[in-house]
Amino acid sequence: MSRKSNVFKKKSITGKKSVLEKSSAPGRKEQLVESLKLPKDMLLGASILTMTGNHELWVENYKGIIEYTTESIILQAKTGQIAICGCGLVIDYYTNEDMKIIGNIQCIRYL
Known part of the structure; x- marks a missing residue:
């Protein structure tokens, strides 16, 4: 399993250079909170x-x-x-x- 801290997607813009855009995938902390069914407000x-x-x-x-x-x-x-x-x-x-x-x-x- 590969370990990624930040996931970036390449986004192309017509007539311009491509830019890197941060993906909206949840981070490790958010995934842990979701999997343990803990209150987000307290932990995050x-x-x-x-x-x-x-x-x-x-x-x-x-x-x-x-x-x-x-x-x-x-x-x-x-x-x-x-x-x-x-x-x-x-x-x-x-x-x-x-x-x-x-x-x-x-x-x-x-x-």
Whole structure:
């Protein structure tokens, strides 16, 4: 059995040189989590976002607060950043593991 850490596919673009594109095949860690039927959020550090309507948002497994205004809250997650946009946004409470954001939430983006 061959051992591959990153799998790349060759993708050709018309009239241009071919480029290498990373395959979307799951990594070793993801395969292990799937095979053992373990919770992904705990082992991979994935953030969990739970919304109630567009007025409450619970965020679990975040690392820190990057930006905090009444129109935008940007959080650092393990795999990137999470931007919450809206009006009258307030962090109702937060701990090292989770937080509750209230206000008129208009969009959530992963950066």
